Amino acid sequence: MSETLAPYIALPGTAGDAFVHWREVLGGELDMLRYGDGPPMEGMPFTPDPQAVAHAVLTTPAGQIAGGDAMGQDEEYPVRGTAYSLLYTADSPERARAIIEAFVAGGGEVNLPFDRAPWGDWYGQVFDRFGVMWSLSVPA
Known part of the structure; x- marks a missing residue:
């Protein structure tokens, strides 16, 4: 397997919608796993929503974007206004x-x-x- 580098974005419960939208805009292939799609995850410090995205990868003609829903956060999870694009x-x-x-x-x-x-x-x-x-x- 060759090495790869992709940005990983944790979103506040909107990862499923975001990755579908990004595929619609950019094209490519989307692989998405929700917490409810896999076996129970023993030892996690929180109980994830079964519909929350555990991991998603969008492979576009230009590269990959990975991400999921931020879990176990006690505070607001900022997306806009941070120092990235x-x-x-x-x-x-x-x-x-x-x-x-x-x-x-x-x-x-x-x-x-x-x-x-x-x-x-x-x-x-x-x-x-x-x-x-x-x-x-x-x-x-």
Whole structure:
């Protein structure tokens, strides 16, 4: 097996909907396991909701995203407003615009309009309806 690296996102109970939406927007193959799909997990410090996502992997044409529902958190689990974004490098400005439009149509909002950046590439940012920031880039 070769090594891989993928961002892993823990969402506050919205992972199932988020991963399905991301597959609709980006394409690819989705593998998702809910806690209720497997055997009981002995020794866990909490009892997970059987419908909560234990682990999901979306394999897109551009790479993989992994994640699941945050479990056992006593406080609000922040998604939006944190210091990260997912960088998706598209093969054309038209493809990047289509991705942004799909996120907006799905309840998201533009954070930075997609346009030529000072460094010469195309670049923009959009928050999806789950609060995840997507940075879209196209090399000059």
